[in-house]
Amino acid sequence: MPANREQPNNGSEPTEEELLTPTFVPARYPEKRGTEPLRIAMMPIFALGTCVWIVAFLLTVVYRDSLEADGRGWWAVCAAIGIALGILGTTTMFFRDRRVRQAREAERHSSSDSASLNTVSD
CATH class of the missing domain: 1.10.287 (Helix Hairpins)
Structure with a gap:
């Protein structure tokens, strides 16, 4: 098993290895309410x-x-x-x-x- 799955990244930016891992799912950020489309x-x-x-x-x-x-x-x-x-x-x-x-x-x-x-x- 890859090392990035065993040790969480503790909320910091994902490493390059994590980004290249096909199963990497970025954390959900709170949805910002944008402007309505014109x-x-x-x-x-x-x-x-x-x-x-x-x-x-x-x-x-x-x-x-x-x-x-x-x-x-x-x-x-x-x-x-x-x-x-x-x-x-x-x-x-x-x-x-x-x-x-x-x-x-x-x-x-x-x-x-x-x-x-x-x-x-x-």
Whole structure:
């Protein structure tokens, strides 16, 4: 049996040998309460990014000849792919935001229902 299992480390930092031992489990530290994640609607962010790709695509169409002459004709294709991915992302975020909003409303309803039940039972 390895020596690190026979002699506890008495709360000091784990040794390199302990860290490399596959069965080493670090001590649980008290959980710190962090800040809540920022809950914002993601769909407008994706829509804005898609609009930027649309502007980039329009610019590549306007300056197509000079871009082709410089060997940068592929920029229009890149912008078109950005638009397609942006539409896909915007659609996905629309449904995500709706699902988050519904979950928040359901949570609010359940907490208000339980609060009203508590006041009735008192």
